[in-house]
Amino acid sequence: MNVATKFIKDREEEITVPFQGDLWGRQQLSEKLTNFISNLKCGATIALDAEWGAGKTWFVKNWKADLVLKKYKVIYIDAFLHDFMEDPFLILSMEILNAVKADQTIADNFKKTMVSTYHAILPNIPMLLWSLTMTLMGTGHLSKTVEQTLQDIHENTGGFGEKAGELLEGKLREHLTELVEDYNNSKNQLGYFRAQLEKLVADLDEPLVFIVDELDRCKPEFSIKLIERIKHFFDIPNIVFVLSTNKSQLEESINSFYGFKSANSYLEKFIDLNIKFPKRETGSYIEVIREYVKKYGLRLNNKDILILSETFNLNSRDLTRILQKMALMNNFYHAISPVMAFIYLAMEQKSMNPSRMSEKEFLDTFMNLLVTYVKGLPSSNHSNFDFANLAKFADEFGSFQSGRDDSGFTYLLKYYYLEYTDDQIDARTLDMKQSLKEKLKASGYYNETNFVKSWDNYVSSGFIVN
Structure with a gap:
């Protein structure tokens, strides 16, 4: 790489006047988006699609500043800074809770439901079971039945294997029993969460705008999980998600990671409206x-x-x-x-x-x-x-x-x-x-x-x- 490329670095600047120095005519798009969102009677997920370097981040940050002046509740997150987390559910929930000034009782109920929902959607296999499962994967036993696997552990490792097998069998049975007993609760947890979320944002005069930037830079599994969480848990009236991304790049990374023939059709399940970043204005x-x-x-x-x-x-x-x-x-x-x-x-x-x-x-x-x-x-x-x-x-x-x-x-x-x-x-x-x-x-x-x-x-x- 040429030494010269090290001289240039984008700088964060506080936005005091939205779209000041708008040399590319982007304010017109912000006005159209604001008018569209203000008339929405339901929730939506919008993809703002543009190539790298087209100025998406500059646009969404200036649009956020403009929306704030117009008394909208707005959240902006850089998804790339959070993709180290196991699940984006907590990020989305906490950002919304912090942005909305709701009645204390409603807020407390939402917190409780958020915690229980987060617990329900995270992997909860006991750590010993997880460790042994990883070991079995390495020795080629994972594809066998549980009964055969337990027998193999006993035969291959003697007394220790017998004890480990008994413990594994007990923990596995315990885990499966819990899953059966909690099935109805788990099935209803989504409904409980969405109901509390609707109460949390019910009194907003304008929809809450949640901007997710840099999605195409995240690990593919995090990006997919984030848009899945949005659709399954947060798709309610009065919340609009705007995903600022290079859609083709996101599709390519998803396709590469998961081996999909076409990631485009997969993403379309979760996005209500695609907006191509407008071409530059003449002059x-x-x-x-x-x-x-x-x-x-x-x-x-x-x-x-x-x-x-x-x-x-x-x-x-x-x-x-x-x-x-x-x-x-x-x-x-x-x-x-x-x-x-x-x-x-x-x-x-x-x-x-x-x-x-x-x-x-x-x-x-x-x-x-x-x-x-x-x-x-x-x-x-x-x-x-x-x-x-x-x-x-x-x-x-x-x-x-x-x-x-x-x-x-x-x-x-x-x-x-x-x-x-x-x-x-x-x-x-x-x-x-x-x-x-x-x-x-x-x-x-x-x-x-x-x-x-x-x-x-x-x-x-x-x-x-x-």
Whole structure:
């Protein structure tokens, strides 16, 4: 990993004004969600689905702050910080109890029911039985009948085995007897708990909003158990759960852990509504770029960075981290330098491993991404471009972009055309190509013949300025 990646760290900041600095237009989603929840007459579990780095945590924390101002009861938990626990039932119960100011008698009754329910759902096989069961698993006896297993223990371990077998048999019979006797109580425990929970939140003017963040980062068994607990125990009127997660990543981890052919259908049993995190609003990139250019005093051509951001389809975290890193590198000696730096860092952010690429692989990768981006523009902007020939496309698109002051992007397109075209080039143009090649290199690495290697060296050096 490059040393440079250690410079960037997300910081927790207290939210005093919800959605202040909302450069990605997320407040509109919060308003829609709030209106939807306020009209719910029943409980619900909502999945807020977005890729890693799209700003889910920033959104749900700002939405929570906004809901609090509107007098909602709101709970936020980072599920990843709790997945060391055996069962999430207690976390969910205690957070709700602490958030709701209910009558003391109702609260006390809920506590009692919560404790007994928690005891009922946890594994309660005696510790000796559990230890011996683990031992038997290791010796291959687990698949046999209990009677055969007890006989094997006696035969294989002599007197000690006989005593252990008697104790195991007694404990097992005792445990099974308790299960039979407590069957009706256990069956009704869910009903008791939900009834007390309904009483606890009955007097709320607006639904209690319970936000569960970072679910996709948890151990799969904890994630599944958490959403199962929500559906089986907490799915009542006046409580709305919002699961902030990368759903595809969660499904993949569940599928990998349990060997499901498709985790998607499994998750759908527990989620009432899926909401895809909205795509960025038109123009939101330029607002972020302007903000960071101003904040860090960056010497960048905003329109160049805008095109590059759209070409790489960066999410909010990708773009801000790249710009933060560029602030550390802010000693660009030519207009093309920040363009090359941005492309290198964007490839790195997208795990494309630019350091392993040759010069041609580096430029071809970018040009193919650019072609995909341009094809997605209104047809009037690219109807005459030769997409099949990257060199001609670079020349055509560069001419289309020409006229912008201090644009390093057009320099790059010009170099690509001159380096890889089949057209005849005169001596004067060849000199121009060589001059452009030198400008593609990172500052301080002019003696390096490979411009990709020069950027790799520069970034790996920790942005040390000469």
